[in-house]
Amino acid sequence: MKPSPQRLCRRRTVLAATALAVVSFPSLAVAASTVATPASAGSVVDGQITRSEVLSRSQSWIDQRVPYSQSISWTNQYGTYRQDCSGFVSMAWHLGFSRSTASLPAVMHTIAKSDLRPGDALWRTGHIALFVRWNDAARTSPVVREEYDNGHNATERAWSPNYANTFSSMRYNNIVEDGSIPPSSRTVTRYGFSNTAGTIFAKDERDGIWQSLNPGTMASQWVLDGDRIGAIIDGDFLLKNGLFDTWHTMAGGHDVKQIALSGGRIAFSNSAGIIFAKDQMDGDWHVLNPDGRAAQWILDHDRIGAILDGSFFLKEDLDELWRPMATGGDVKKISLHNGRVAFSNANGIIFAKDDRDGSWHTLNPAGRASQWVLEGRRIGAILDGSFWLKEDLDDTWRSMAAGGDVKQIQLEGARIAFSNGAGVILAKDERDAGWHTLNPAGRASEWQLEGANIGAVLDGNFLLKDGLDATWRPMAGGGDVKHIQNNDRAVQAG
DSSP states (O other): OOOOOOSOOOOSOOOTTOOOOOOOOOOOOOOGGGSOOOSOOOOOTTSOEEHHHHHHHHHHHHHTTOBOOSSOEEEETTEEEESSHHHHHHHHTTOSSOOOTTTGGGGEEEOOGGGOOTTOEEEETTEEEEEEEESSTTSOSEEEEEOOSTTOBSEEEEOOHHHHTTSEEEEETTEEOTTOSOSOEEEEEEEEEEETTOOEEEEESTTSOOEESSTTSOEEEEEEETTEEEEEETTEEEEESSTTSOOEEEEOSSOEEEEEEETTEEEEEETTOOEEEESSTTSOOEESOTTOOEEEEEEETTEEEEEETTEEEEESSTTSOOEEEEOSSOEEEEEEETTEEEEEETTOOEEEESSTTSOOEESOTTOOEEEEEEETTEEEEEETTEEEEESSTTSOOEEEEOSSOEEEEEEETTEEEEEETTOOEEEESSTTSOOEESOTTOOEEEEEEETTEEEEEETTEEEEESSTTSOOEEEEOSSOEEEEEEEEEEEEOO
């Protein structure tokens, strides 16, 4: 018997007054034998991927009975993705983040219905599913894999011909036939720094040649994201798609105050606190808050968080309405990380939750957090000048470094690090291991963790370690380095 189509994956444009039904599901323990492994392990994020790997990745959610949700994400061996129709397809195609049905057309193209092959997609505004095979000789009833509504898990099922006819046939731009992918990938690290004149220098690989990106102009802010470099130069937002690309003007007028790049998304705000964003470099800007007054805002893949008039608001995508997360006018900092939502108030009390519509966890009722960070399931915080760590929302705080002199903390993968008032950086790769003192003489004015690397500005020079026990390597001398950034990205080998 062919199952009749249930309600499709709900379109993500929702009226603010609509109450969303959220169904909570317990975590499921899955036997190792039921977890799909890729038929080809050659794909990298946003790179080429074979049809068999798409099917293996999609099967993993069916095996693990991943429940539908527009507000939370699922993590398995293939990464962390939102648990709705577009998040499911993003996971199967190994995209860099959970796109929406509105932004997926940027990475796929229309094909003839007769050309549908396993791993292609059936798409319409508001829903998308992976094509697996035909259910009938006439090729009218497709078998698909999809996440499609609350109360249902990822599934494989057949659609009726009439329902299927309401969808367009689509193909991921980077899907290839099996055997077409180079067998391996490699990680390229982009290194960047700027000096007091606001000149940005960048290179790929530690021993590469520095490229001066904006000679003769001053960058007041700049960011690295994949192969792209964004910068505010003379108050305008400019973008490069690679070290040797020309600068493209994203926004002129000399009034740009903050910029952000996340996956394919580009955003900026002006002096009035108005946030503008888009998903394609040549697309039209979406004005997210015409009244302005954003004191802080952040991108996390499809989601946008902002502090507006002291309250925390969230958009699930560019065309979504703002959802109030925390009101009262006392929100001072917000963070979004893989589905986790968090904020702190003027008293330094941190609140966090993993379900947009769930209840807040009060992490430190006594407050006094001067800094805090999210990384994976963990939360790190400086409380009364000491470094504390939680492994998850319901975990107890564990003391990492006491003494009241902790000034900065970072978490990166399993690595934990902090620095003190003297600028001494200490780091370790296991929570209960001993600390490595990276620069006993101190004087680090800035430092960053990225993958295995540790970068630091020491006495105005850019130095780099390839690991905790490695020696410092000089990257840029002269005593004039003011800001550094390192950014890892996977590229196809060969």
